[in-house]
Amino acid sequence: MYTIKQVVEMLGVPSVTLRAWENRYQAVTPERTESGYRLYTRDNVEDLRWLKEQTEQQGISISHAVRLLKARKNQHLDEGSASKGGTSQDAFEKMNHQIYSALYEFQGERANALIDYGFSLFGYEAMVHQVLVPVLVMVGDAWEKGNATVAQEHYITHMVTNRFYQFFHVFPVDEHLPKVLAFCPAGEHHQVGLLLFSLFLRKNGVEVIYLGANTPEEGVMTMLGQQSSIGAICLSVTNPELLPYTEELIRRLQQKCPEAAFIVGGKGYDASTTESVARYVINEPPDRWQNWFDDVFAKMLRNE
Template sequence: MYTIKQVSEKLGIPSVTLRAWENRYNAVVPSRTDSGYRLYNAEQLEELRWLKDQTENNGVPISRAVELLKQHRARKRVSLEFGDPGITDGDDALIGSQQEYLEKLYVLLSEFRTDEAHTLVEIGFTMFGYEAMVYNILVQLMIRVGDEWEQGLISVAQEHYITQFVIQRCFRFFTVFPVNAALPRAIAFCPPGEHHHAGLLIFSLFLRKRGLEVFYLGPDTPEDGLHTIIASHNVHMACISLTNKILQEQTILFIDRLAAGLPNLEFVLGGHGFSGLPRPYSSWLLPPSIESWDQWFCHRISKLS
């Protein structure tokens, strides 16, 4: 163990700088003696040496250097706890590894271990690719979280945290996929009173990856101004998600008012809240199976293009 004076002398970092890095950036936090004196271990000494090298020799701002250091720690913790996931040969082995990966991610998120969870997600996209990561892992993660919350196996806080984690990760892809101007535009929203929009986001990403420009309005969207947005931006498709069946009747009236003012607008409906719909609304339902979405997309978009 090293005192702050010893660390300062070994590394050539002033004691005031060491304290500033600790207090302002939570960079390297030493243990304390009963008298309150700082004590650094060998690993912390090397981390401080690395921070000095980044700031002095590589010109990296200390705030960014600390961020990189924390990412390194997270990768190290994931590796030590879960090992290197790797990719195995064969479809059955790959499916098995995805299930194992899902369990690992669930453990991290249920324990609110954000840095490790982000690191594991980055590993997952590298291992499995976008489609498998989103549909086989993130979607299944949300389904599991919803089921376990209903069964009382996890708290409301855990359910909200994990759902928001997935939603935030998915939002990043809206700026990644290019738009095909030849394809119709879509708008995606949940009707008034509906606050669960994870499924809507996943479907919107499906459309966005296939080139559609999607105006994503999200949960609890008011009717006011919606007609103007659709008409002024030449939107051809309205994607509406509903999980609460109690809201179905008022949502149908909402759709009727929207359709009356926009006769060329196509509707896509999804979510458990739309179960048992009468015609013509039932013909607007999205196939429940994600595997069927590509076929649906080819058929539906060909009519709109």
């Protein structure tokens, strides 16, 4: 057992901070002597050490860090099959099915706790691409087969994409990079691919103005008239029938923003043999986006 003075010396965290973490956020619950003095267990100290690392090294708030800590403790995932040092595909699948089951049963709090724990365990890239994206695929397949209701499909999609949106406020922006506008044209309601690509750009320091699915042309034109620093415009199309309209839309947008580079992607373009008027067509898997960004996109945005 350790006194608060000993914990302060061990962790380098002021006693007033330790008391605030305990009283405001219930980060740990130390034992008390008969005189009321705090006594911390070894587990308490390790929990506080982890919280310090999350706030100082990862830059997250103490409230969020405590939430992650509690999720870790309440999680029943078998850590023997997954650890930060080496994660097996079985661990991803187990987490994936646990989150899907919770959302399928409309257990939002449980699902959020699982997702928090997953991010702390696996990290951003693996959690997004190995766990959460497969959840969206699962519910889409279930809906098509009649195994999930429209309400379940909407709920699961909303909950997962909302977690993606939260990261737009986490990654820092490189002010030397021009802004990127991202949207799906009118009639295109599937935005997950565009959202993931936008988050990838945001993670690389690009400020993204994200308009989402089914965006009317008139609104885009109005917005472009108010923005003078758009360096690139991204469009995503999954329905091949929308390609003719999208290509004509790009031509009109090029007249409005002749200096902007245009990027297109999505299953619609993957299945098309027609060349696009856009400068870039992204048809590579997410694990190759970074090479493309480093070799082409970042230099283009900086006008190198």
